[in-house]
Amino acid sequence: MGHDSDAVAASRECLAMAQPMWRFPCRSTTVFALLAASLMAIAQDTEAQTEPAIKVTLLGTGTPAPNPRQFGPSVLVEAGDTKLLFDCGRGCGHRLWNLGPQYLRETSHLFLTHMHSDHTVGVADLYMNGWNQGRQENLRVYGPAAAEVFMRHLRLAYEEDVVFRADRQVHAVERETLDYVAIEVTDGEQHVIDDVTVTAIAVDHHVVEPAFGYRVDVGEFSVVISGDTAYSENLIRHSMDTDVLIHEVMSPALEHFVRTTFSPEVADDIVALHTLAPDVGRVFTQTRTRLGVLTHLDNDPARIPELAAQIESTWSGDFVVAEDLMAIEIGESVRVLEPGHKQ
Numbered sequence: 274m275g276h277d278s279d280a281v282a283a284s285r286e287c288l289a290m291a292q293p294m295w296r297f298p299c300r301s302t303t304v305f306a307l308l309a310a311s312l313m314a315i316a317q318d319t320e321a322q323t324e325p326a327i328k329v330t331l332l333g334t335g336t337p338a339p340n341p342r343q344f345g346p347s348v349l350v351e352a353g354d355t356k357l358l359f360d361c362g363r364g365c366g367h368r369l370w371n372l373g374p375q376y377l378r379e380t381s382h383l384f385l386t387h388m389h390s391d392h393t394v395g396v397a398d399l400y401m402n403g404w405n406q407g408r409q410e411n412l413r414v415y416g417p418a419a420a421e422v423f424m425r426h427l428r429l430a431y432e433e434d435v436v437f438r439a440d441r442q443v444h445a446v447e448r449e450t451l452d453y454v455a456i457e458v459t460d461g462e463q464h465v466i467d468d469v470t471v472t473a474i475a476v477d478h479h480v481v482e483p484a485f486g487y488r489v490d491v492g493e494f495s496v497v498i499s500g501d502t503a504y505s506e507n508l509i510r511h512s513m514d515t516d517v518l519i520h521e522v523m524s525p526a527l528e529h530f531v532r533t534t535f536s537p538e539v540a541d542d543i544v545a546l547h548t549l550a551p552d553v554g555r556v557f558t559q560t561r562t563r564l565g566v567l568t569h570l571d572n573d574p575a576r577i578p579e580l581a582a583q584i585e586s587t588w589s590g591d592f593v594v595a596e597d598l599m600a601i602e603i604g605e606s607v608r609v610l611e612p613g614h615k616q
């Protein structure tokens with residue numbers, strides 16, 4: 274299974290899935306192939322049960338349009354006890370709580386890809402509610418320079434709440450722990466947090482500048498999060514041989530929605546902000562990733578076959594369509610765990 278030529282895939286176990294209960298009734302042949310091979314991998318490979326180097330949880334996989342099944346863009350990356358959050362869209366705090374109450378207070382490293390509201394509206398919940406739930410570390414917010422402005426205004430917006438919680442409540446939380454640290458990132462710059470190295474990658478979000486993707490390396494294993502981007506050579510350059518590449522996609526259904534909702538000029542502009550499915554497949558092929566993940570889309574099962582066919586026109590390896598709370602374990606095996614899997 275998988276792509277045929279690279280040494281990375283050849284030297285490691287193939288992709289496994291712990292609970293093969295896909296929610297979508299109509300799956301691409303790729304996903305079915307993935308399922309069959311996964312069962313084999315589980316049967317033959319006790320190595321797959323060992324602690325993964327990286328666990329990725331797709332907290333939110335949706336678009337700006339509200340959708341009860343899919344909250345806003347947000348990805349949690351865990352390596353041991355280290356928790357790193359990438360974007361914090363609608364419902365981000367809710368999804369962290371889904372993983373366990375401690376996640377809201379123990380997540381203190383947030384990387385923003387860009388400042389669009391669908392990627393940031395959950396920050397208020399993470400910032401204020403995480404503090405109220407007992408976060409001891411200052412929230413560290415990495416991202417474009419505008420992230421500092423965003424946090425400064427957020428802090429001001431909640432001053433009345435801070436006065437209440439820090440000054441007037443009997444068991445008050447401390448004002449100092451609410452202080453944030455904003456860290457501007459630049460292309461290629463690396464940030465080391467415990468055993469994890471995060472590299473910022475300048476991507477091409479059309480007129481939105483700067484916009485970043487991030488590569489996370491833990492030892493020999495890695496995951497890349499594209500953020501919002503059109504086809505980006507720089508993203509490809511930084512994503513070579515990554516184990517898992519989580520890429521946004523302007524799916525055929527989403528493009529249809531945009532083109533039937535907005536004027537031709539506006540629609541062209543919106544589509545240019547993102548990556549069409551055949552181009553996402555090209556990115557997977559060029560980077561030789563072990564697993565491609567499609568996100569920032571409407572994952573209604575009825576909308577998947579056309580998307581899958583377009584991806585398969587340019588990528589012959591494995592991919593999955595993201596769902597909220599789907600998790601991916603990365604180690605010698607790459608394992609996809611369906612939403613609701615046992616932690």
Ligand SMILES: [Zn+2]
Pocket residue numbers: 387389478481501
């Ligand atoms: Zn955007």
